[in-house]
Amino acid sequence: MKLKNLELEATALMSEVIFGHGFAHYGYFPDGVPEVLSAEAMGRAQQAYFEKLVQVIPDGVTSILDVGSGTGANARALIARGFDVTCVSPSVQMNEMARAKLPTGTGVHDALFEAFESDARFDICLFAESFHYIDLEAALAQVNRYATRGMVMFDYFRRPGFAHGDGTRGTHQAFLEAVAAQGAFRIVSDEDMTDAITPTFVIHESIKNDKVAPFITRFRAEIGREYPWRAWLMEKMLGRALDKLNRRTDRAEKFAREHEYRLVVLERV
Numbered sequence: 001m002k003l004k005n006l007e008l009e010a011t012a013l014m015s016e017v018i019f020g021h022g023f024a025h026y027g028y029f030p031d032g033v034p035e036v037l038s039a040e041a042m043g044r045a046q047q048a049y050f051e052k053l054v055q056v057i058p059d060g061v062t063s064i065l066d067v068g069s070g071t072g073a074n075a076r077a078l079i080a081r082g083f084d085v086t087c088v089s090p091s092v093q094m095n096e097m098a099r100a101k102l103p104t105g106t107g108v109h110d111a112l113f114e115a116f117e118s119d120a121r122f123d124i125c126l127f128a129e130s131f132h133y134i135d136l137e138a139a140l141a142q143v144n145r146y147a148t149r150g151m152v153m154f155d156y157f158r159r160p161g162f163a164h165g166d167g168t169r170g171t172h173q174a175f176l177e178a179v180a181a182q183g184a185f186r187i188v189s190d191e192d193m194t195d196a197i198t199p200t201f202v203i204h205e206s207i208k209n210d211k212v213a214p215f216i217t218r219f220r221a222e223i224g225r226e227y228p229w230r231a232w233l234m235e236k237m238l239g240r241a242l243d244k245l246n247r248r249t250d251r252a253e254k255f256a257r258e259h260e261y262r263l264v265v266l267e268r269v
């Protein structure tokens, strides 16, 4: 399993264990960095992200294909609001978590969206922080095939100079050009949300550097005093990884420099 997948599952697990949600997306902070940099603030912001997403779902939509559905947290909340939701995602582990929390009969498909095959059709395809994983052209072709009305995407693009060259994680401009070239959809709304998302990383960094790292430092010193041989072994195996906890990465600035996070709604022409 790739480290990035493990990171994702850890995020979802924390949301599940602490808040009972299981969201694997970032937080949405319309009022900027909160006063208290806590896991609780993060949980509230992940819920706010979901609320923001729901706000832009066009009136009259009833059926949704939730693409990259994570642990099913968005799907569960959407179903609770009366939507008919089907999930498609390649992570077998997260899909198991989704099946456990979703009503019996909810479709959860173990598949990459680009390889997804079904006779079903949906009002919209929904991408909550999942669009960037998928090849742009393949994703739009599948949306054209499966969505009768359009799509909603809340996700990031890479800024010019930081785009990946493999069709995934491209620029906003490349997305606009691909939508125009395809000609199947028009853009209803397209908002830049980067400033409201970056506090996510301020909280991550604060929890890591200001809370977890000092605790781990004290823990290592204590083990060293009481169990020198075990401490030696632990340092040999984990010392360098644990040292990294003390390093500041200015991830919020870096994220905003390299990415733009957008909320986009497309409608069939």
Ligand SMILES: C[S@@+](CC[C@H](N)C(=O)[O-])C[C@H]1O[C@@H](n2cnc3c(N)ncnc32)[C@H](O)[C@@H]1O
Residues within 6 Å of the ligand: 008, 022, 023, 024, 025, 067, 068, 069, 070, 071, 073, 074, 088, 089, 090, 091, 094, 111, 112, 113, 114, 127, 128, 129, 130, 133, 134
């Ligand atoms: C950051 S998580 C977001 C999960 C969920 N949408 C949420 O908001 O909590 C990204 C999700 O996209 C899924 N994913 C990755 N590549 C994908 C692909 N090619 N097709 C469909 N989903 C994909 C991952 O397995 C994961 O479930």
